[in-house]
Amino acid sequence: MRQKFLLLLLTLGLWSNLTQTTYAQFGPPGGGPGGPGGFGRQEQLGRKKEEFTGVADDAPKGNGKVSGLLIDSTSGKPVEFATIALINVKTNKPIDGTTSDAKGHFALTKLAPGDYRLQYSFIGYKNLDSKQFTVAKGTDLNMGSVKLPADVRTLGEVVVTGQAAVIEEKVDRLVFNADKDMTAKGGDASDVLKRVPMLSVDLDGNVSLRGSQNIRVLINNKPSTIVAANVADALKQLPADMIKSVEVITSPSAKYDAEGAAGIINIITKKNTLHGLTLNVDAGVGLRASNLGLNGSYRQGKLGITLGGFGRAMYNRASSTLDQTTLVGGQLLRTSQQGTAFDKPVFGQYTLGFDYDLAKDQSLSANVRFGTRNFVQQQTQLTNSYIADSLLSMTNRDVNRKDLSNSVDMNIDYVRTFKPQQEWSISTQYSRTGLTNNFYADLLNNADVLTGRQQNINNNTNQEFTIQTDYQTPIKKNQLLEFGGKAIMRKVDSDYRYLVGRGTGDLANDPTNPAGTLAYNQNIGAGYISYTYVTPSKYTFKVGTRYEYTGISATQSTELRSNAQLNIPSYSNLVPSINVSKNLKAGSTLKAAYNRRIQRPGLQQLNPNPNAANPQMIMVGNPTLSPELTDNFELSLSSTIKKTYLNTSLFGRLTNNAITQIRIPSDTLAGSIITTFQNIGIQRTYGANVFFNTNITPKWSINGGLDGYYQYMQGLTQGADGKSITISNSGVSIGGRLMSQLQLDKGWSAQVFSFFRGPNPQLQGTMGSFYMYSLGVRKDLASKRGSIGLAAENFIGNGVTMRTNLSTPILSQVNVNHLYNSNVKLTFTYRIGKMTFEEQRRKGRSVNNDDVKGGEGGGDGGQQQQAAPAGGGGRPR
Structure with a gap:
């Protein structure tokens, strides 16, 4: 169930190293992003063990130690910044955890005596559980080289059982997954927008949201001066084949420019992180x-x-x-x-x-x-x-x-x-x-x-x-x-x-x-x-x-x-x-x-x-x-x-x-x-x-x-x-x-x-x-x-x-x-x-001037990340 939930989160674009230890803090899958006390994203870039979000503050302490090396099962290269969770076999719950360093090494220290197993997880790899082991007083156990098998379902795009949802909802927007639309292939952005809920495109290519053309259209969270002159023609420059999704933001937060009376349309193009x-x-x-x-x-x-x-x-x-x-x-x-x-x-x-x-x-x-x-x-x-x-x-x-x-x-x-x-x-x-x-x-x-x-x-x-x-x-x-x-x-x-x-x-x-x-x-x-x-x-x-x-x-x-x-x-x-x-x-x-x-x-x-x-x-x-x-x-x-x-x-x-x-x-x-x-x-x-x-x-x-x-x-x-x-x-x-x-x-x-x-x-x-x-x-x-x-x-x-x-x-x-x-x-x-596969990289935010009537945007959208409680709107778009 938890693995399916992880794949669902990936499909929704929440690319973070969520593991069972994360659920221990933020609630079970039923709570989802927006459950009590939870943020919609967690990022594992080089943080220290004490910053690991899934570690219980009252975990028992001792002087035991477990260490090892994570490597890619195909290339043999180190897997950096992966998540390692320490699971108590009696309760089947995580009690401690850490991440691998830039060379794939990891270590868990100050472990209390008990029976445990390790769970290794990272986006693009299948979750892997170690065999059960026992930690006694003074134990120093080296797990050796652990080979993580690649999850081919995430090479290119995540594939889940059945079809991914065409329409998804977040706290301030509705997301239309345009890459599932085959009839728009060979067309342009206006062909895709005709299929998006709440939007309509007239015969001249003009776009309106809930009956109003007073909107702001961004491409990968950015504007372009060309659309200030003609929205319909600007959309024809963007090929439909490159559009991954369209976000309809009906209630923009204060991080957005105040322009766009009816709301904001954000077109996300396909990009790979491989x-x-x-x-x-x-x-x-x-x-x-x-x-x-x-x-x-x-x-x-x-x-x-x-x-x-x-x-x-x-x-x-x-x-x-x-x-x-x-x-x-x-x-x-x-x-x-x-x-x-x-x-x-x-x-x-x-x-x-x-x-x-x-x-x-x-x-x-x-x-x-x-x-x-x-x-x-x-x-x-x-x-x-x-x-x-x-x-x-x-x-x-x-x-x-x-x-x-x-x-x-x-x-x-x-x-x-x-x-x-x-x-x-x-x-x-x-x-x-x-x-x-x-x-x-x-x-x-x-x-x-x-x-x-x-x-x-x-x-x-x-x-x-x-x-x-x-x-x-x-x-x-x-x-x-x-x-x-x-x-x-x-x-x-x-x-x-x-x-x-x-x-x-x-x-x-x-x-x-x-x-x-x-x-x-x-x-x-x-x-x-x-x-x-x-x-x-x-x-x-x-x-x-x-x-x-x-x-x-x-x-x-x-x-x-x-x-x-x-x-x-x-x-x-x-x-x-x-x-x-x-x-x-x-x-x-x-x-x-x-x-x-x-x-x-x-x-x-x-x-x-x-x-x-x-x-x-x-x-x-x-x-x-x-x-x-x-x-x-x-x-x-x-x-x-x-x-x-x-x-x-x-x-x-x-x-x-x-x-x-x-x-x-x-x-x-x-x-x-x-x-x-x-x-x-x-x-x-x-x-x-x-x-x-x-x-x-x-x-x-x-x-x-x-x-x-x-x-x-x-x-x-x-x-x-x-x-x-x-x-x-x-x-x-x-x-x-x-x-x-x-x-x-x-x-x-x-x-x-x-x-x-x-x-x-x-x-x-x-x-x-x-x-x-x-x-x-x-x-x-x-x-x-x-x-x-x-x-x-x-x-x-x-x-x-x-x-x-x-x-x-x-x-x-x-x-x-x-x-x-x-x-x-x-x-x-x-x-x-x-x-x-290579781990997702951190990229800079981008300027997005969503503030001119009839205006829209252009550019590269690789620089977005959401980091808000309960999926709460993410970055400015």
Whole structure:
């Protein structure tokens, strides 16, 4: 039973040297992490015998001694930092223990007379018991060389009987094990996120959590400046094959940046901690996308190096229709538009990282990540305008859009461990992204004769430097104190201009759209303190507060006005958080949480460039936006009933000064709609989630869920007289998903997945519903060195259609988008090289700036470790 429990903890990611002696102090497996007096992790790095957590303080003493040497049964190398427990054969309970040193030697001294046996244990090796022996007065017994046999189940990934849980729950988050999803192979991160409970991904790849897009997405606990510009495109740079799990953090603790009103999504990529040299090849070919990835790793002694590259090319078609009516000068102007688009995006990312053990209690790690996006789109737009059923104008546009970017993230992390649970770390990161968002349009008449040309040039840079330090220390055996500080220095620059011309000749500056620049500087200073307490009655309390000060200076220039200072005041926020969990009987857990979050505007919302690639739907940012404040409440109950895991939750989200899209008629082009962003006022969201995972047989599992929420919004818009008026809207949105996995004989497996999202209320209307489904099969190659898979998505019919309705006192709009996203793809993976087991190494923490609206992250996640009572939230992510 205890060995099975150890494997379960490994599957949950709690990589610590738990042994039967640990259970003696922290309670039996039924108590689990979060039992009375227990921490969720214990680390065995070079600690002294008196620090060994499983030793009873009142163990009998004498002058006996037992010593020996632990070696790997295959390589013959010493096994360092393994756990040795001294078991009393009469009671079958541990009474003393120690760990092996860097050369594999161990010794137990001051032993009282009695009959004993030793139990040897370490991650990656099978538990081994010695023969019974007797210690008498003055006994000095040498056990010789003890060969520990490797546990092949942990070479690469832990394998337990049946299938690992697809959904796991921790004190402040829900974990989706994405590496069990075969239909996402050959895809990207957005394909994986479609399958994660509480998340939904629309047809454009935008991610929302419980109906809100005000989230922060991290990749291996780190941000990247590129996602501040476009979340959907940034996720396409991360291959699905490299994603191990996705963490949905609905109630972040004070250690997290205060940004992300609805919560945080943390994407954990696969990484190995083995010893040797490997090369992984991932390739895929499909009707809508193809990909190729190469990832290598090398580890020898104290040094580990990783090098990877991934490329993905896509080709999609889409069509749309637009019917809108606007009130112009007391008359109704009706506009209809038919459009087609052909997308040819190419994404890539390249990473280089290393980690080095400076000493047993000190480590240094560094990582460089380069990302690129080349999004090219060809559009055709046929637009007709009518007044009183009389044709006013007809316009035909051929548009070429280019959305290009390159980003680099560099970080260095250092961590010093003083003793188990006590450590200090310092992390630094520099990120820079250059973005180009241009379009070129040819204007044609009804005879397809070129009558004019238009070009928009918009270059942006987004850079930031971050330094943070964190310290944590245990207080007694059931309390943990954490505190730290952080500084972020950001700079955003935007340079834009419009050029126009006739059918021939050079292009000249457009007098109706003056050129301009934006220089936006944001400096953030933050400090936090967090305290975790586990009671004897199995309550876990994690409380904390975070203070953040934000200073902003911004200037905007146009051809008519130079270096105009924008009046954006600095602000400070005190952000409390409370997480409470209670372990009930029969493996159930009850949780309650409250936290306050702030949401700063991102680059898309700030950029003042009027993007008129489609002149009927112009997008322009608002550099004077203020942050929004949200209070989150959550109550959840999870339980395991026989073979079924069930989670239910109720939540509420109260937002003031909410940043929301607003659509208003253009002053310069009749029938045109401008989409911008404003702090509209109020948003109230109340909802519930139900998720389940059940193993019908050891090889057949089904999981799914249903979620719904009610949302009320109130804000300002333009009335018929041109003055601002207050409007409100409310509605209910329901969504769900269902996935089934089946393991077959001879390495075959199959999976089916389906998802739907109902209409979503907005301040000025309703966004339409959408759905998706997929079916996949996979065959593992010999020795599981690779696999071949075939998957199909939305293969019935001709794609997905989404209908959006907008309505205000002066405009109404119906927009229908049709995405031809039927897809069949063939995937192939193979692993070259040989690895042998090596103990998990301590790595530094990493910077994670989870503080920009719509922002997400990138980088290497090898530097995370949880060290909190009762699984209480772990490190900042």
